[in-house]
Every structure is written in C-alpha cells, then in structure tokens.
Amino acid sequence: MIPYMPSCKTKLSKLNDEILVSFMEHPFMKEMALGTLSHEIFECYLVQDEMYLDLYADYLRNLSSRLSDSSDKAFIRSFAKRGVEAERALHAHLMQPIDGRQKYHPLCHELRSYDKFIRTYIDRGSVAFAFAAVLPCTWLYNLVGQSLLRISVLDGNPYREWIMAYSDGQYAADVSRFVDIALRYIESDDIDSCIEIYHRSAIYDLSLFDYAYKNTKRMKIHKVLTIAGSDSGGGAGIQADIKAISATGSYAASAVTAVTVQNTLGVHGVFPVPVDVISGQIEAVLSDIGADAVKIGMLHSSEVVMAVADAMRRFAVRNLVLDPVMVSTSGHRLIEESAVHTLKEELIPLARVITPNIPEAEILVGHSIPCQDDLPEVARELSMGGRVSVLLKAGHLTDDVLTDIFYNAETGETLSLSSERLHTRNTHGTGCTLSSAFASFLARGYSLNDAARSAKDYITEAIRRGADIDFGAGHGPVCHFSNLL
Numbered sequence: 001m002i003p004y005m006p007s008c009k010t011k012l013s014k015l016n017d018e019i020l021v022s023f024m025e026h027p028f029m030k031e032m033a034l035g036t037l038s039h040e041i042f043e044c045y046l047v048q049d050e051m052y053l054d055l056y057a058d059y060l061r062n063l064s065s066r067l068s069d070s071s072d073k074a075f076i077r078s079f080a081k082r083g084v085e086a087e088r089a090l091h092a093h094l095m096q097p098i099d100g101r102q103k104y105h106p107l108c109h110e111l112r113s114y115d116k117f118i119r120t121y122i123d124r125g126s127v128a129f130a131f132a133a134v135l136p137c138t139w140l141y142n143l144v145g146q147s148l149l150r151i152s153v154l155d156g157n158p159y160r161e162w163i164m165a166y167s168d169g170q171y172a173a174d175v176s177r178f179v180d181i182a183l184r185y186i187e188s189d190d191i192d193s194c195i196e197i198y199h200r201s202a203i204y205d206l207s208l209f210d211y212a213y214k215n216t217k218r219m220k221i222h223k224v225l226t227i228a229g230s231d232s233g234g235g236a237g238i239q240a241d242i243k244a245i246s247a248t249g250s251y252a253a254s255a256v257t258a259v260t261v262q263n264t265l266g267v268h269g270v271f272p273v274p275v276d277v278i279s280g281q282i283e284a285v286l287s288d289i290g291a292d293a294v295k296i297g298m299l300h301s302s303e304v305v306m307a308v309a310d311a312m313r314r315f316a317v318r319n320l321v322l323d324p325v326m327v328s329t330s331g332h333r334l335i336e337e338s339a340v341h342t343l344k345e346e347l348i349p350l351a352r353v354i355t356p357n358i359p360e361a362e363i364l365v366g367h368s369i370p371c372q373d374d375l376p377e378v379a380r381e382l383s384m385g386g387r388v389s390v391l392l393k394a395g396h397l398t399d400d401v402l403t404d405i406f407y408n409a410e411t412g413e414t415l416s417l418s419s420e421r422l423h424t425r426n427t428h429g430t431g432c433t434l435s436s437a438f439a440s441f442l443a444r445g446y447s448l449n450d451a452a453r454s455a456k457d458y459i460t461e462a463i464r465r466g467a468d469i470d471f472g473a474g475h476g477p478v479c480h481f482s483n484l485l
Contacts, residue, residue, distance in 0.1 A: 008187045009179075011195055016143060019136075019202045023144050024151075028209040033148055035157035038216065042159065043095070045212035048111050050091050052208070055115050057084045059134050062122050066130070072181050079174055083138075090165050109249045110211045112483060113454075114204035116461065121197060128189030129197055131182035136202040141166050142175040203450060222250040222443040225285050226436060227278075227308060228297030228325070229258040229270075235477030236262075236429030241295060243480035244436035248458060250443045253289055255281035257308075258300055264428060264472030272300055275307050282311045292443035293319035295436050296351075300335055302342040309346040319442040322351040323435035324360050340364075353389045353448070354382065355435040358396035372399055376414050379407035386412070389448055391438065391455075395430065406452040415449060417456040424467035426476035433478055434459040458483060 023029055028045070031037035060080035067073045107115075121133040145166025154160050165171070186194045224245045231237035238254050245252035257278050261269035285291065294317045299305045312320060324343060326335045335343075340363060348354060348364075358369050365381050372394060379390040389409040394402050399421065406415040437458045441451035459478070466479035479485070 008191050008194075009183055011191070012183075012198060015195060015199060015202075016140065019140065019199070019206075020143055020147060023140070023206060023209075024147055026206070026209055026213070028213045029144070029148065032159045032163070033152040035153055035159065037159065039158070040216045041212050044216050045209060046091060046095055048108055048208055048212065050088075050095070051107055052111060052114075053084050053087055053091075055111075055118075056080075056134070056137065059118055059122050059130075063127070063130050063134065066127050075177060075181065079178055083171075083174070086165070086171075090161065094162065108208075108211050108215070109483070110204070110207040113457075114201075114207070116483065117201065117204055117457070126189055128185040128194055131185050132194040132197040133201050135179065135182050136198055137205050138175055139179055140202055140205060142172055146172070200450075200453065222293075222440070222445075223253060223289060223291045224250045224293045224295060224436070224439050224443050225253045225255065225282070225291040226295045226297065226439075227255045227257060227282065227299075228295070228432065229260055229300070230256050231260055231262055231429070233263040233428070233472070233477075235264070235475075236432045237297065240429040240432040240477070240480065241297065241436040244433045244458070244462075245295075245440045247481050247483055248437045248440040248444075248454075250292070250440040253285045253291065255285065257298055257304055264474035264476055266474065270300065272304070275303050278304060279307045279311060282308070286311070286315045286317075291317070293321065293439040295439035296320065296322045296347070297432055297435070298325040298335070299339065299343070299347075302336070302339045305339050305342040305347055309350060312347070312350050317350070318352065319439065320351045320353075321435050321439040321442065322347060322354045323431055324348075324354060324356050324364065325431065326360050326363060348388060349384055351388050352442070353391060353438060355391045355393065355431065355438065356382065357393045357431055361392055372397055372403060375403075375405040376407070379405045379414065383407055383409045391434075391452055393431065393434070395427070404456060406449070408448050408452075410448060413449065415452060417453065419456065419460040422463050422467050424463065425474070426466045426469060426471060426478060427463065428475040428477050430459060430463065430478060433462060433480060 028037065028041065057080050060076055064073045064076040064080070067076065118133045121129040145163060148163045149167040152163055154163070157163070226238060226241035226245065228241055229237045231239050237260065238256055242252040242254065255278055256273055258273055259271045260267055294312065296308060299308060326340070344364060356364060361378055361382060362369055365378060369375070369378055375392050375394060379392045382390045382392070386409050390407045392405045394404050401418050402421040403416050403418040406417055408415070434455055438451055438455040441454045446454060461482045462478040462480055465482035465485065466477060469476060469479065471477065
C-alpha cells in the first residue's frame with residue numbers, strides 16, 4: 001500500500017490550525033473579542049500596522065515583477081492595490097482619535113526584524129520562498145478575522161469594523177485566490193523549507209500584536225544580566241553583551257569578572273576582579289532588579305566559576321545561557337586549565353543553553369571535531385545526557401555555507417541554522433554577541449528554537465553589515481546595531 005502523503009495545502013492548513021491557537025489565545029485577541037481591549041493598546045498596534053502597509057505593498061510589487069504568468073502578475077498587483085487602499089481607509093477611520101501621533105512613531109524592533117526577514121526572500125530567495133514569507137499576513141489575518149467573528153460580542157464592540165473587515169466574504173475570496181497562486185509556486189520548490197519560512201513569518205506577525213500589548217501601559221522591561229570580562233576595545237565581552245542585549249530589545253545589567261587590556265590586535269593583559277566583588281555585583285542585581293535571563297561569558301578561574309554557580313543556584317536562574325569562553329579571537333587563553341573541569345562539573349549542568357565554538361567544544365568533549373557532519377552528534381554529547389541545550393557554532397570550519405547546529409534538549413530536536421560564510425577580519429566578539437542575543441530573546445519569552453533562530457539571524461546580519469568597516473589594524477567588531485540601522 002502506498003503511504004498517504006499530505007499535500008502542501010494540507011500541511012500548511014494543519015500548521016495554520018496550530019498557529020491560530022497561539023493568535024486566539026493571546027490576550028490582545030481575547031480582549032478584542034469581548035470589546036474590552038484598551039484603546040491605547042489597539043492604537044499602538046494600528047500605528048505599526050499602518051507603517052507595515054507601505055512595506056507590504058512594496059513586497060507584493062517586487063514579487064509580482066518576478067512572476068512569468070501574466071494572469072498571476074495582474075492579480076497580485078490588483079490585490080495589493082485594493083487591499084492596501086481598503087486597509088488605509090479602515091485605518092483612517094479607526095485612527096481619527098489619535099490626532100496624527102502615528103506620524104512621529106518609529107518602527108518598533110519587531111517590525112524592523114519582520115521587514116528584514118521578509119526582504120531576505122523577496123530580494124534574494126526563490127519566488128516560492130518569497131510567497132511563503134508574505135503569505136501568513138494575508139492567509140492568517142483572514143482566519144483570525146473569521147475566528148473573531150465566531151466568538152466576538154459584536155453589539156457595542158469598538159473593534160467591530162476591524163473584525164468585520166478581515167472576515168469579509170470578498171476579502172476571503174481574494175485571499176483564497178492569493179493562496180492558490182502561492183501554493184502553485186511553493187509546490188514546485190522545496191516544500192519543507194517553504195513551510196519553515198511560513199512558520200517563522202507567522203511568528204513575526206504575531207509579535208506585532210505582542211509588541212502592542214506589552215509596550216503600552218502594560219509594558220514589561222525584559223532584563224538580562226551578563227556576567228563576563230570587560231574588553232577595552234569594546235568589540236567583545238561585557239561591552240559587546242550590553243550592545244547585543246540592547247539591540248535585541250532587552251535591558252542589560254552587568255557583573256564584571258575581569259578587566260582586560262585589549263584592542264583589535266589582541267589581549268595585552270588580564271586583571272581578575274576579586275571573587276567577592278563578582279559575587280557582590282551579581283547579588284546586587286538579582287536581589288533588586290532581577291533578571292529574565294542570565295548570560296555568562298569569561299570566568300577565568302575555578303574560584304570564580306564556583307562563586308557564579310552558587311549564585312545561580314541561590315537565585316534559581318532558569319534562562320541561563322553559558323558561553324564557555326576559553327580563547328580570544330586573537331588566540332589569547334582566557335581561562336585557567338583547572339577551571340575547565342569546574343565549569344563542566346558545576347556550571348554547565350545549571351545552564352539552559354551553552355554556546356561553544358569548535359575549539360571550545362573540542363576541549364569540553366576531549367576529542368577533535370574535523371567536519372560539519374560531526375556537529376549534531378557532538379552537540380548531543382555536550383548536552384549532559386539531554387539536560388542542556390547546545391548551540392554549536394561552526395565558524396571555525398571552512399565550508400562555504402556556515403551551518404551552526406542547535407540541539408534542543410527539551411524537545412530532542414536538532415536544527416541546522418545555515419548562512420553564507422562571510423570572509424572578513426571583523427569577527428571579534430561574535431560568540432559574545434550571539435550568546436547575549438540568545439539570552440535576550442529568551443528573556444522576552446521566545447521558545448528555545450525561536451530564540452536560536454532569531455539569534456542566528458541577528459549575528460549573521462551584524463557580521464554582514466560590519467564586514468567592510470575599517471576598524472583598527474586587526475580583528476574588528478561586528479555591527480551590533482545593524483538591526484536598527
């Protein structure tokens with residue numbers, strides 16, 4: 001008997017059902033259905049959505065220009081024009097009480113990230129990948145509108161017009177045709193990759209509602225404590241951590257473990273901070289400010305490792321991201337030999353995620369890692385028997401495609417996170433930056449898989465944007481704020 005193979009539309013429809021649960025369980029949607037959503041929150045969402053319309057219209061214009069079928073091209077252009085005009089009219093009516101304040105509101109971090117994600121496929125990906133990236137904000141909005149229509153109290157609901165607009169029959173018919181066109185291209189390409197792109201795009205879409213809900217009167221500041229050494233050159237260590245945490249939307253606090261004398265040419269001196277001072281810094285931050293995640297970098301001695309481990313146990317830190325820093329980019333050893341064993345026995349078991357590079361992983365597992373194919377097994381080997389998730393970085397290999405491996409110990413999944421290898425000397429602090437971004441995304445409530453993907457996207461863009469910057473005579477830094485430029 002030939003096994004049943006579900007169609008692409010069936011797979012995406014099943015995925016939509018799962019994603020729709022996340023949308024409809026969000027307090028933004030629950031309160032909208034009841035008509036109790038704060039106008040301040042809705043206004044915050046509308047302002048971002050108004051700016052997104054310009055981006056969306058541009059996506060569809062670019063996408064239609066790449067289509068060979070004249071009928072498809074004409075419909076996509078017409079759909080973009082009619083859809084954007086209708087939404088603008090709806091926004092103009094709903095935003096009347098806002099007194100034009102949307103004109104001065106910047107794009108939020110979530111929308112900037114969403115735009116960068118979609119443009120990756122609109123500008124450089126296949127037509128199928130481009131369709132997969134733009135499809136969720138059309139298809140899912142119609143499904144959300146229909147779901148809201150079924151559960152909403154419409155009489156006297158201030159959001160009735162918004163709900164009706166996205167559940168409208170003509171809109172549903174247009175969306176249906178758009179979906180059919182998109183699926184024809186997706187089915188002729190790499191379907192699994194397209195589904196992954198669609199899923200990630202949907203997560204970005206949901207993040208706009210989440211942003212509006214959390215960044216008005218109910219705003220929560222997501223806090224990350226970084227425990228690491230200071231880099232006088234600013235490209236790595238505490239300085240890189242603070243930049244990366246800030247750039248990815250969290251508040252950065254710090255505990256300095258050592259002061260280094262370094263620049264782009266190398267490390268010229270390491271001066272340890274007394275253990276009691278390190279412990280005091282951690283205590284001061286966690287006992288008062290608190291932290292949604294902790295990132296740990298350079299810990300030079302066994303005594304420091306033990307002190308930090310004790311603090312992590314005492315404060316029951318959950319989102320602990322450990323970057324096992326051992327050697328600087330320039331080759332200077334940053335940890336005592338005796339501290340490696342203590343790190344493995346006392347601190348790694350407390351981590352939720354560790355982020356070693358190849359040389360660090362070789363020290364931790366005690367054998368060489370000669371090629372890319374070895375990474376998934378090594379990541380599992382590093383996971384302390386499936387207790388600690390591992391992001392194993394492939395930057396020290398030489399393949400044209402740089403594929404980091406993320407082993408999620410909580411689900412048993414292994415993700416391949418690929419990007420083009422960029423040949424540049426400006427790679428100082430890449431490990432610090434990646435692990436800090438990972439911690440920041442966890443602090444903001446991302447799942448492990450989504451945090452890993454988002455951190456990978458962030459560091460890839462930071463390296464790309466910093467690749468040609470003339471900075472010092474040696475290894476320069478990445479562009480930490482590339483996602484905000």
